[in-house]
Amino acid sequence: MIELLGISKSxxxxxxxxxISLTLSNGxxxxxxxxxxxxxxxxxKIILGLLKPSNGSVxxxxxxxxxxSFNRNRxxxxxxxxxxxxxxxxxxxxxxxxxxxxKGLSVxxxxxxxxxxxxxxxxxxxxxxxxxxxxxxxxIAQALLGQPKLLILDEPTSGLDPVARQNxxxxxxxxxxKGAAVLISSHVLTELDxxxxxxxxxxxxxxxxxxxxxxLRHQIGMxxxxxxxxxxxxxxxxxxxxxxxxxxxxxxxxxVILTCPPARKVEILGKVMAFRGRIxxxxxxxxxxxxxxxxxxxxDHSAGELSDA
Ligand code: ATP
Numbered sequence: 001m002i003e004l005l006g007i008s009k010s011x012x013x014x015x016x017x018x019x020i021s022l023t024l025s026n027g028x029x030x031x032x033x034x035x036x037x038x039x040x041x042x043x044x045k046i047i048l049g050l051l052k053p054s055n056g057s058v059x060x061x062x063x064x065x066x067x068x069s070f071n072r073n074r075x076x077x078x079x080x081x082x083x084x085x086x087x088x089x090x091x092x093x094x095x096x097x098x099x100x101x102x103k104g105l106s107v108x109x110x111x112x113x114x115x116x117x118x119x120x121x122x123x124x125x126x127x128x129x130x131x132x133x134x135x136x137x138x139x140i141a142q143a144l145l146g147q148p149k150l151l152i153l154d155e156p157t158s159g160l161d162p163v164a165r166q167n168x169x170x171x172x173x174x175x176x177x178k179g180a181a182v183l184i185s186s187h188v189l190t191e192l193d194x195x196x197x198x199x200x201x202x203x204x205x206x207x208x209x210x211x212x213x214x215x216l217r218h219q220i221g222m223x224x225x226x227x228x229x230x231x232x233x234x235x236x237x238x239x240x241x242x243x244x245x246x247x248x249x250x251x252x253x254x255x256v257i258l259t260c261p262p263a264r265k266v267e268i269l270g271k272v273m274a275f276r277g278r279i280x281x282x283x284x285x286x287x288x289x290x291x292x293x294x295x296x297x298x299x300d301h302s303a304g305e306l307s308d309a
Pocket of ligand 1: 015
């Protein structure tokens with residue numbers, strides 16, 4: 001769906017992107033993350049054909065988005081920009097109908113889209129009366145028009161309440177199951193854990209890592225925490241067993257916390273499981289995407305070494 005090879009982009013002397021190679025296949029969700037100014041919007045604009053790269057090749061839906069001949073492919077791309085701006089005097093329905101016509105779609109089935117984003121009751125109200133979250137949901141409905149093969153969403157959950165956020169991720173899962181490729185750019189890393197297949201981390205125009213979250217955790221050697229609750233005596237036994245092998249501590253009586261290197265996590269879990277029946281609980285916490293992002297953003301790694309794509 002997307003194949004970028006050695007993409008660079010400069011604005012005058014400013015190098016916004018340097019040597020980005022990235023792929024996205026159908027049925028996959030890729031999150032593009034990075035600090036402000038890392039180059040996410042520039043990359044999205046190149047994928048959409050709104051900007052030409054200074055170097056490198058771009059293939060989107062097997063075509064070059066910078067070519068005129070690509071226009072027939074555009075109906076297969078759904079795009080939600082970071083700033084959703086609609087004509088305030090039009091109703092939601094008139095707005096969606098406008099975008100549907102641009103994509104050459106029937107306006108008879110618009111209710112389905114309003115229903116999906118929970119806006120059916122407000123479809124005939126002027127957009128000027130919508131809350132920020134309602135405008136955002138209208139933007140998502142617009143991006144979903146015509147069941148796109150490629151969905152590109154810049155901060156899709158911006159301004160949405162927790163229920164609406166859940167609904168958006170449910171919709172994205174449905175689109176993925178239908179075979180769409182989804183590219184999300186987001187700063188809200190906490191909500192991406194468990195919801196994406198792969199992540200691409202941009203740092204100052206360079207791709208510092210790409211792969212699944214577990215792969216990136218593993219490659220950078222981020223440790224997981226295993227918290228075991230058991231009687232004091234069992235805790236003492238566990239401490240004795242592990243304290244010379246891995247960091248082991250006991251914050252409270254009746255609890256042991258083991259810090260597990262990624263390569264030894266399963267082995268350690270196996271050893272702890274030998275105590276089953278005598279322990280009350282095991283809580284395994286892997287580093288979150290936010291922690292992975294921070295680790296990659298502050299260390300000197302290259303995407304080449306770390307990619308599993
Ligand atoms: P944010 O998270 O703040 O939206 P971003 O990751 O999307 O940031 P970009 O907007 O792609 O980052 O910008 C990347 C770099 O390129 C920044 O240093 C920005 O100042 C610069 N830049 C972007 N557009 C232009 C432009 N039209 N002219 C000059 N520099 C630009």
